[in-house]
Amino acid sequence: MNGQVSPFTPPSYADITAAAERLAATAVCTPLLENAALNDAVGGRILLKAETLQRTGSFKFRGAYNFISQLDGGQRRRGVVAYSSGNHAQGVAAAAALLGAPATIVMPTDAPSIKLDNTRALGATVVTYDRHSEPREEIAAQLATESGATLVPPYDHPWTIAGQGTVGLEIAAQAAMIGAMPDALVVCCGGGGLTAGIATVFAEAAPTTGIYTAEPRDFDDTAQSLATGRLVTNQPGGNSICDALLAPTPGALTFSINNRLVTGGVSVSDDDVRRAMLFAWQSLKLVVEPGGAVALAAVLSGAVDCGDRVIAVVLSGANIDAAVFREVLKDAEGR
């Protein structure tokens, strides 16, 4: 999945509108929110795409549902397999349950408890592995081979990317409705599927809008890859509270799209992320998980300049353990 050349063709704008039709009855059309305190804080106009309010608490449901709904009856009966740090896990589990496919998900033993619990509660079988020593792709591939199940790729597949791209369709439509097409978009980026889908939409719907990825500082493989024009892998030993964004390198297919359509990448520190999560709780009244807050952190920290501009920011996920959230709020009291 992470090789230099993808066997797949990038999804087209039409593939993404087709995905939106598949998703219409089940996915939430999440609101595009605006907040006076945030606008004041950054000196621009920020439009927040709250995918935190999506089914299963992240955008991942979109790609998973778009993928599994294209499997035929026999494939669905044999089931689906996925590997995920937790949000794709829940997205696949929920989509599989709705579409009548048994799901087996390979998750790291140290994934947030809420992600493990929710995935099981959605009816999936969870197989855990050690993130530091075992190759999750191989475990999942073996499970799929043994059972005849279909692997649902977390980002590097046109069906997955098309599903995530429906976020972009909604942003474009909602921004048009309020007469405020963004000068730029900032998207939380792990493997790059959400970015690739949104960038594909905006290349057609509003080609002058700049597209920026936001990543944790030690996991800025997409920013580095965009800067050099080739796939860069993160240095080993990096660390971040953004459990959802620890992919080692961009996907081959996602990068082939993003390298063409994305303006640039920025990165933020874990402290920037904690401050953004606290701001979201205190002023936006929204729960956001670390990996879902990196784009907000990018505008609040000044990594993306917002002065007198309209910037759309994706809040991509909100599945976080209570203990971790309590620590973030504790930071608040110290300030």
Next chain:
Amino acid sequence: MNGQVSPFTPPSYADITAAAERLAATAVCTPLLENAALNDAVGGRILLKAETLQRTGSFKFRGAYNFISQLDGGQRRRGVVAYSSGNHAQGVAAAAALLGAPATIVMPTDAPSIKLDNTRALGATVVTYDRHSEPREEIAAQLATESGATLVPPYDHPWTIAGQGTVGLEIAAQAAMIGAMPDALVVCCGGGGLTAGIATVFAEAAPTTGIYTAEPRDFDDTAQSLATGRLVTNQPGGNSICDALLAPTPGALTFSINNRLVTGGVSVSDDDVRRAMLFAWQSLKLVVEPGGAVALAAVLSGAVDCGDRVIAVVLSGANIDAAVFREVLKDAEGR
């Protein structure tokens, strides 16, 4: 303000649509959200009106702005005064700042810090008083008399009620757009202004929709008053974490409206409220303060039956101190 007969006439539906026009450029049209986990939990279809996402984090901005915008230039220059446990305080402070009126707000010394801090940050002068021994209405009236400022009533005035009623206009329009007009509405209730405004709208827009108030158990003065048909005052010595809903008795004007238009009142325990706040954090990904969560608590606890019905629930506010929120999350870990 709390006498048996109000000198004011109830606002009409047209007064509320006029308020909506005044508010169009400044208030947030908050989303009407739906959540699969919540629907599953209660066995019905719940539409959440997220006034937590309103400017200043509660619906109170609407009434305050509608009121102050009807003052003439001289009145605005002489300023406005209000008394409030904190959400009306912030609403008045924000509206006054936007409309160029100096604001003085009388608040209890033990109001949540976030409410005191935000009110000051919005440019208002805060005067604190002891909630247990000093009559806030008299302090505010004296301040108004001394300075020539205008008192902005928290609920018992047609301009305030009309502003809050715009929440009802939005619910009706948003519900119609998704083809799901509610069988019933559940509204968090303190003095009754929000309920009165929403009930006035639904009496015209969807008269078969039931309207229910939700209150903390020790402060169910509206439920008692509705049951007996006359103004009932809460027993002294009651206690609740719902700092926004501690009004001793319904307003004369609001009750004259609610007694005519409201179906009934329910009450919930503080534990019900804490569980609802935790559910909102964990599954809805929304921050809700205790007083803003009583209507959600009413549906989750079964105080309002949701089986196979469409129920709209107002989440009315989200201003809560981090220490209190951390305690609610701590409860989570024990479960």
